[in-house]
Amino acid sequence: MTPPTQLPATHAPPAAASGPRTSAPGPTADFAIVLPLIAIGILGASTLGPLGLVAVVPAGLLLRRWWAGSSLMCRDHGHTALVDRARIFSWEIDSGTGRIVSMSGNVAEVLGYEPSELEGAEAATLIDIDEARAVLREEARLGADAERRSIVTVRHKDGHEVTLREVRLTPRREGLVRGVSVDISEFADALRFQAEHDELTGLANRSIVEQTVVDGLLSASGHQVALIVADLDRFKGINDTLGHPTGDRLLRVLAERLRASIDTMDVMARIGGDEFAFVAIGDLTVESASALAEEVHGLLTSPVAVDGLQLAVGASIGVAVSPGHGTTYADLLKCADIASYQAKHSGGGVAVFESSEGEASVTRQELICDTVRALDMGEFELHFQPQVDLQNGRVVGAEGLVRWRHPRHGLLAPADFFTAIEVGGHYHRLTDVMLRQAVEFGARMLDHGHPIPVAVNLGSMSFLDRRLPDTVGELLERHGLPGSLLTMEVTESDILDEKGRDAPVFEDLGKLGVRLSIDDFGTGYSNFTRLRSLDANEVKVDRAFVQGLGQTSEDAIIVRATIQLAHLLGLDVVAEGVETEGQLQELRALGCTTAQGFYWSAAVHPDAFLDLLADNATDRIPS
Ligand code: C2E
Ligand code: CA
Numbered sequence: 001m002t003p004p005t006q007l008p009a010t011h012a013p014p015a016a017a018s019g020p021r022t023s024a025p026g027p028t029a030d031f032a033i034v035l036p037l038i039a040i041g042i043l044g045a046s047t048l049g050p051l052g053l054v055a056v057v058p059a060g061l062l063l064r065r066w067w068a069g070s071s072l073m074c075r076d077h078g079h080t081a082l083v084d085r086a087r088i089f090s091w092e093i094d095s096g097t098g099r100i101v102s103m104s105g106n107v108a109e110v111l112g113y114e115p116s117e118l119e120g121a122e123a124a125t126l127i128d129i130d131e132a133r134a135v136l137r138e139e140a141r142l143g144a145d146a147e148r149r150s151i152v153t154v155r156h157k158d159g160h161e162v163t164l165r166e167v168r169l170t171p172r173r174e175g176l177v178r179g180v181s182v183d184i185s186e187f188a189d190a191l192r193f194q195a196e197h198d199e200l201t202g203l204a205n206r207s208i209v210e211q212t213v214v215d216g217l218l219s220a221s222g223h224q225v226a227l228i229v230a231d232l233d234r235f236k237g238i239n240d241t242l243g244h245p246t247g248d249r250l251l252r253v254l255a256e257r258l259r260a261s262i263d264t265m266d267v268m269a270r271i272g273g274d275e276f277a278f279v280a281i282g283d284l285t286v287e288s289a290s291a292l293a294e295e296v297h298g299l300l301t302s303p304v305a306v307d308g309l310q311l312a313v314g315a316s317i318g319v320a321v322s323p324g325h326g327t328t329y330a331d332l333l334k335c336a337d338i339a340s341y342q343a344k345h346s347g348g349g350v351a352v353f354e355s356s357e358g359e360a361s362v363t364r365q366e367l368i369c370d371t372v373r374a375l376d377m378g379e380f381e382l383h384f385q386p387q388v389d390l391q392n393g394r395v396v397g398a399e400g401l402v403r404w405r406h407p408r409h410g411l412l413a414p415a416d417f418f419t420a421i422e423v424g425g426h427y428h429r430l431t432d433v434m435l436r437q438a439v440e441f442g443a444r445m446l447d448h449g450h451p452i453p454v455a456v457n458l459g460s461m462s463f464l465d466r467r468l469p470d471t472v473g474e475l476l477e478r479h480g481l482p483g484s485l486l487t488m489e490v491t492e493s494d495i496l497d498e499k500g501r502d503a504p505v506f507e508d509l510g511k512l513g514v515r516l517s518i519d520d521f522g523t524g525y526s527n528f529t530r531l532r533s534l535d536a537n538e539v540k541v542d543r544a545f546v547q548g549l550g551q552t553s554e555d556a557i558i559v560r561a562t563i564q565l566a567h568l569l570g571l572d573v574v575a576e577g578v579e580t581e582g583q584l585q586e587l588r589a590l591g592c593t594t595a596q597g598f599y600w601s602a603a604v605h606p607d608a609f610l611d612l613l614a615d616n617a618t619d620r621i622p623s
């Protein structure tokens with residue numbers, strides 16, 4: 001983070017304008033006050049005056065209205081007193097020439113300059129032009145509608161610092177920029193406190209966490225910086241059932257408890273609704289940092305009396321310590337987040353980021369950090385498992401199964417990396433890659449004279465994405481693949497789940513001729529009416545049932561019933577996970593027509609699949 005600039009950014013948020021390090025004098029700009037004026041002047045009158053105040057409004061009233069609308073001052077700070085004691089001056093600048101047109105007399109009281117010393121001066125000659133350009137760029141970036149209030153620190157004629165709050169007013173005539181500035185030096189500390197703290201709990205806010213970590217990393221020679229993030233579990237439930245005021249009170253009590261009990265942290269902050277962060281800098285080890293995290297965990301999770309109720313939340317806490325887990329704020333935060341996610345998945349508690357340095361084994365955290373690179377480098381590839389006609393042994397389908405060709409860990413299966421994809425929020429990106437590869441491969445098989453449907457697996461996140469039919473339609477067109485040669489596999493549980501219920505994409509996919517297959521069939525509680533309304537083409541009998549064949553009679557009953565029901569509904573049936581001759585024979589006896597499994601082949605690279613198709617029969621099928 002770059003240190004906050006001393007010069008006024010015309011509408012920088014207070015956190016930036018009056019951040020914690022602003023007390024250090026910046027580049028000398030005795031006339032920094034004029035900078036915003038120049039900025040406004042150059043940009044012209046079109047960007048002026050959101051407050052719509054007019055010149056004749058007396059200063060006192062003006063200020064009252066201003067502060068009433070101000071998000072910066074909270075009532076506890078006694079704004080009435082502030083208004084009564086405020087020292088204020090107004091100014092006008094010619095937006096064409098950039099010259100100061102007038103300053104009200106009381107500028108002398110605030111800045112020590114007589115108006116005549118400033119009037120007529122070309123504002124641009126009074127300030128550092130590079131800084132002015134920076135402000136202009138910011139102004140251009142924020143656009144004309146951005147808030148026109150700012151806090152600036154300028155120098156009094158005698159050298160001391162004065163904190164001014166500025167508001168632009170509607171100009172009396174075109175080409176004129178007007179504003180008022182109020183000396184709020186006396187209140188600067190209170191404002192700064194507000195800019196740096198969470199209003200609800202009084203703990204620090206996210207920007208302070210970042211600054212402390214950054215400063216700690218820069219200056220901590222021989223020291224470590226520990227970043228601990230805590231996410232409350234079940235807090236949403238409390239908000240939903242008992243109401244937000246109760247939730248707020250709970251957060252305040254927890255914050256108070258933290259403040260009263262922990263003095264080893266450099267920063268304790270609330271950084272989101274139910275998220276806290278802690279920074280400790282010093283002679284730390286991973287062990288001592290996790291001991292701190294355990295202490296936090298104990299404080300956050302022991303019951304709290306709120307509104308006569310005993311409430312308890314859980315907490316999932318992630319710990320990252322420099323330099324092992326990162327030497328930048330972004331890296332430490334990412335690692336701490338990942339660790340807290342890990343903690344959540346193992347039911348709460350404290351988790352330390354597991355560094356993969358020097359380790360041969362794949363850690364989920366490492367993969368999470370690695371997915372973006374892998375997507376960019378094209379390391380995900382679809383392999384295809386043949387689906388076989390049980391009557392004649394011919395390959396009649398190809399199911400695409402994703403693999404990650406990891407540079408260090410070799411070929412990884414979905415179970416190894418799906419969490420990483422989901423946590424990283426890359427699910428859609430991966431789906432796009434898989435869809436493209438599936439359609440490409442379908443077209444390639446077609447080119448080789450094999451009009452065989454290719455199947456892709458879709459999670460609910462994909463089919464809840466309304467863009468899906470368009471994406472699929474474009475792919476089919478680009479590669480000249482008929483929709484009927486593409487199958488979408490969605491699991492029974494995904495599609496029958498609350499969210500999947502009304503997924504509108506299936507109808508559109510159906511219009512493209514795309515086939516719909518219900519995966520892992522038998523593991524949910526399918527409603528056949530629903531299946532029919534979905535217009536599915538196929539069900540896949542889950543391999544759990546197939547593998548029970550010949551062992552338990554229930555499985556045979558389920559498989560038989562499934563096959564019969566599916567056929568009744570006019571659906572194709574594909575049995576999954578066939579590994580033995582016995583399973584194959586039994587499936588045939590039960591009337592199953594198509595199957596896949598290691599008995600024939602695992603999923604193979606597309607090139608190998610084409611070789612397999614060249615034979616287009618497998619000699620392992622008994623006649
Ligand atoms: P699935 O759709 O049920 O895929 C079948 C899984 O069973 C595959 O595991 C496959 O390798 C494995 N399998 C096939 N034949 C046999 C067999 O005879 N015995 C045994 N024990 N296993 C067999 P894989 O590739 O690890 O995939 C696991 C799951 O990951 C898939 O289950 C599917 O739900 C998901 N998946 C795979 N690729 C994708 C993809 O591209 N997108 C999405 N959304 N999910 C995918
Ligand atoms: Ca599947």
Ligand code: CA
Pocket residue numbers: 519520540542543576
């Ligand atoms: Ca399956």
